[in-house]
Amino acid sequence: MNNLDQQYIAGLADLAVLGDSNAFAELYAATFQQQYRFSYDYLQDEYLARDALQETYIQVLRNLDSLQDSGLFLPWLSYLNYHACLERRLLRTSPTRSSEDLTFSIGDHEYTLRQLRILPFTEAQxxxxxxxxxxxxxxIARLLYLRPTAVSRYLRRGEKRLRAILNL
Known part of the structure; x- marks a missing residue:
């Protein structure tokens, strides 16, 4: 997201919401490479990455009119892509599990991905x-285009916020 012009992308998103297929095609062309890099780095499989991207852009097309602030198009796109990748990763490891019910531990506490959704996106991710x-x-820093110190900060804040919200 660092090298994309936020205002230009927001303008294209506004036009795409109005039904301009050329604007959507341009949005796709402007964002595809960066989203593909994330998908491929995350999944480590070219075909799964392409499948996740296809699902991501289908979701964008279906739900673009629900985006209330076109200035948030890029973070929203990344959110959709991340969840599409996560679904593919889960299907690869266990076809019967839902991402919502997946559990993991931080210290002595166990959480589900469903509980992570109450956190800001970058912390949850x-x-x-x-x-x-x-x-x-x-x-993680490379995938999220952040410095390692920023990732550490997001991890600390996320853990603290999650414990406070869940009264642990």
Whole structure:
């Protein structure tokens, strides 16, 4: 998201909401490479990454009119892509599990991905990558285009917020 012009993307999203198929095609062209890099880095499989991206852009097309602030298009797109990747990863490891019911532990406490949804997106994403996927902080930082210190900060804040919300 660092190298994409937020205002330009927001303008295209506004036009796409109005039904401009050329604007949607341009949105796709402008965002595809970056989203593919994330999908491939996360899934480590070209075909799964492409499948996740196809699902992501189908969801965008179906739900674009529900996006209340076009300035949030890029984070929303990343959110959809992340969840599409997570679903593919879960299906690869256990076809009968739902991502909502998946559990992982942080210290002495066990959480589900459903509980993570109450956190801000970046905190939830960093926590699930760290504790569910067992990714090192440097890899998370590379995937999220953040510095490792920022990832550590998101992890600490997310853990603290999750414990406070769940009264632990």
């Amino acid at each position: 960093a926590l699930s990558m760290r504790y569910f996927d067992h990714m090192p902080i440097r890899r």
